[in-house]
Amino acid sequence: xxxxxxxxxxxxxxxxxxxxxxxxxxxxxxxxxxxxxxxxxxxxxxxxxxxxxxxxxxxxxxxxxxxxxxxxxxxxxxxxxxxxxxxxxxxxxxxxxxxxxxxxxxxxxxxxxxxxxxxxxxxxxxxxxxxxxxxxxxxxxxxxxxxxxxxxxxxxxxxxxxxxxxxxxx
Numbered sequence: 237x238x239x240x241x242x243x244x245x246x247x248x249x250x251x252x253x254x255x256x257x258x259x260x261x262x263x264x265x266x267x268x269x270x271x272x273x274x275x276x277x278x279x280x281x282x283x284x285x286x287x288x289x290x291x292x293x294x295x296x297x298x299x300x301x302x303x304x305x306x307x308x309x310x311x312x313x314x315x316x317x318x319x320x321x322x323x324x325x326x327x328x329x330x331x332x333x334x335x336x337x338x339x340x341x342x343x344x345x346x347x348x349x350x351x352x353x354x355x356x357x358x359x360x361x362x363x364x365x366x367x368x369x370x371x372x373x374x375x376x377x378x379x380x381x382x383x384x385x386x387x388x389x390x391x392x393x394x395x396x397x398x399x400x401x402x403x404x405x406x
Contacts (some may be wrong), residue, residue, distance in 0.1 A: 241305065242283040243298050244271060252283075252293040264290055317349050321402070326356040326376060328369060335376055343383040346405045351389060358398040369399055377403075 247267060254262040254270045257279060265273075270293060274281040280298040283291055294301075322345040324338050342352045354376065356369050373392060380386060380403075390402040 239305070241298070241302055242286075243280050244274070247281065247283050247291070247293065249283075249286075249291050251290040252281075253288075253290050254281075255284075255292065255294045257294075257296050270295075319404075320350045321353055322350045323353045323355060326354065326372060328356070328358060328362045328365075328372070330372065335379055339376065339379040339383055342380055342403075346384050346386060346403070349405065351402055351404045352386075353400055353402050355400045356398045363398075366394070366399070373399060373401065 250267060251264055252267055252270050253264050254273070256262055257277065262273075271281050274295045277295060279295050280301075281293050281295055282298060282301050284294050285292045322342075324342050324345075326335070326338060330338075342354070345352050354373060356373055358366070358369055362369070370392065377386075385406040386403045387406045388401065389404050392399055392401045
């Protein structure tokens, strides 16, 4: 759990806005009075937020509150989709059908919400024909455009072994 729960004597404010266990607002009162009220009900005084002045505190069971906070945090983390970087590697002499196959694979990655890194590897004398390699990537992007719209995250960049670029879903 990332957020630390502040309860009972850990609360540092002199005055607090108090909400009872049913959710009814009891108003602003001194910390001692709020703590006494919580102890009378055999419950804890838990600081819900410190962003307002005076901070909002709730009278409830500490264990129940921490359990609910943990569950809330877990469900929020489940809903997050972490975008991965997937790779598609093209070769210098790639055929049209292979290019379409790679485009379908890239389309699948983009639909899942991942970013796609397109690499074209150049070996030996192929490095001298970089214009031809740029054309190959251009053709690949044209084929891909027919399947799914995309946006370029990182422009085509010359690297040690060829060219690469990163695209993502539009």
